[in-house]
Amino acid sequence: MEPYPNPLLAGFNPDPSVVAVDGTYYIVTSTFEYLPGLPVYRSTDFAHWEQIGNVGTRPEQLDLSAVPTGAGAWAPTIRHRNGVFYVIVTVPRGRGCVVFTATDPAGPWSDGTVLAGLNGIDPDLAWDGAGNAYVTYSGLLLDGANMGKHLGIQQVRVDLESGLLLEEPRPLWSGTGLMFPEAPHLYQRGEYWYLMIAEGGTERGHGVSIARGPSPEGPFEAHPSNPILSARSTTRPVQNTGHGDLVEGPDGQTLMVLLGVRPGGGTRAFSPLGRETFVTRVEWVNDWPIAEPVSLAVRSAVTDSVRFDGPLDNRWIAVRRAPESVATVDVSRSELRIVADGSGLSGPSPAFIGRRQLTIAVQSSTTVDISRGVGGLAVRYDEDHHYEIEARATRRGTLVTARASVPGLCQQWSGELPAGPVTLHLDAARPATAIFSTEMMTSDHVSLWAEASGQEVRLARIDGRYLSAETAASFTGRVIGLYATEGTVTFSGFDMHGSDL
The missing domain is CATH 2.115.10.20 (Glycosyl hydrolase domain; family 43)
Structure with missing residues (x-):
């Protein structure tokens, strides 16, 4: 069989x-x-x-x-x-x-x-x-x-x-x-x-x-x-x-x-x-x-591409509140808008909607308009464990910040891109080396980077073990999604592709 x-x-x-x-x-x-x-x-x-x-x-x-x-x-x-x-x-x-x-x-x-x-x-x-x-x-x-x-x-x-x-x-x-x-x-x-x-x-x-x-x-x-x-x-x-x-x-x-x-x-x-x-x-x-013992038989590839040309589907989730109370879809423009309400990703009910990460190796991205607000792309395990890449408009262009938060610690890295829409990327991959080392001891690494007008900035490659079932308080799993911390942020599409082969 x-x-x-x-x-x-x-x-x-x-x-x-x-x-x-x-x-x-x-x-x-x-x-x-x-x-x-x-x-x-x-x-x-x-x-x-x-x-x-x-x-x-x-x-x-x-x-x-x-x-x-x-x-x-x-x-x-x-x-x-x-x-x-x-x-x-x-x-x-x-x-x-x-x-x-x-x-x-x-x-x-x-x-x-x-x-x-x-x-x-x-x-x-x-x-x-x-x-x-x-x-x-x-x-x-x-x-x-x-x-x-x-x-x-x-x-x-x-x-x-x-x-x-x-x-x-x-x-x-x-x-x-x-x-x-x-x-x-x-x-x-x-x-x-x-x-x-x-x-x-x-x-x-x-x-x-x-x-x-x-x-x-x-x-x-x-x-x-x-x-x-x-x-x-x-x-x-x-x-x-x-x-x-x-x-x-x-x-x-x-x-x-x-x-x-x-x-x-x-x-x-x-x-x-x-x-x-x-x-x-x-x-x-x-x-x-x-x-019988449980065998592993992973699917070859998983693709989850969302265009905001209709109501939010049943796979979007939010923290302690309904996704529709966080985000609004403008079908005529194929855009999703999140209005910040003073909450952040470290709060109990962030202005965040996401989808389950389905493969350990994953590439996710979204294009954001931050002309009226501040927000970005995040992977969340709970309010104490999350990594994100965030964009903010400045007089000189766009300030992009990558951030890693674990209990009691927060580190961030920043870079600049031209003004206008910016595409944010959050990728995860298993360690590339099989040699006994600190590199091979973790589950995966999460990379945060961005691009705009033909330019890109790679900000951080973060150890993924801190967003795992063994370290986080919640009984849940990784959820990748969109958020806003100031004003109104507009998102054009969300893509997540991965494979565990």
Whole structure:
């Protein structure tokens, strides 16, 4: 059998959940502090995926305005029953545990029903034969006197219409004793109910473990060879593998979608794109699943060219607010305008819209008119970790500044170009040398440069390890996009091209 592309969904796409409906597959992933939240991807062959919408398109659905970095929309589960799609998700420091519904997964999705009193993360939704709705979740307490305490895997029956919990939560099987049992999913297959979880933490120790029992409430018997999937202490190119969800694939074989990272550098220590969605095959032996190790099968090239000749598409995201509140498209001129509002890239809600970086090697660019403002092109991991190239009009022409910000440090480099529109470039590439050295120890380097009127200025080549899953606070990934810090900045197009071969 031909391998599926891996990553299946490249770039910032962690905590995947999948459902199959009438031969079509749908995946949702986490988005944390970004809006719109919870992208919905669709495929009929499990190889080619299209983003058809987002669950959280209206700010009030998730209430992210004041969530700290690292909180927000965590670990959704998507399910389908009786013609209705359900997405259940926890929004720490936002609305709490919320259930959204839609008859069309492209949207619109409902305003959401809050499951008041459910104190935990990573909720799963399943129904038994009598129609009882079970929410199974990771009992990390998010508020109250015992905030931060972990109660293991919990379960409760709920009324999805009212949001009421119908009983006191009960503890379930919580794995083999590794840290952070989380990401539970409950399935019925044959005579058994299966409880699959992640444990070991979402870093290098991450793994998938499973148990089975006679009912959704258990009792559960552990797989004799848990964890059934982990890349810990191996040389596999995909690490941190865990947080899986099962589905029957197009060929009838069970597939597991899961998160993983692609670390680079001499000791494979840094993952610039953060946690991505991968897939692996699962065999069943004696009614137990056995997962294949996650292979790497990157696409040859990825091109993302945007011309502002219509409304913003569903792939643009912004920080704690909707992209449409940040940017305005002038279709008649094929331009996008961002009006600065006093926020900067180091603030919680910058005047910034971006798109996920999909390949480690990438070339991105935009042409800006800064006659009425100051702004540019940036790659952001969070408010403490970002690199950017910015243009400002001066009496003599255009001042172009490259800047690198990491916690407690900021360095910048400047150069001059002629007046008028300027094209800004932000490129990333893996180290060119295989010789043991400081050069080969990082994941990649980010180059910032600009050109105007036939002249160019190359300002900086910055170590990329500081914008990686291992160094940044957020659970997200690199997002490349456009921003303004003063006045009004006009952008003509945005291009991003890359390959990981």
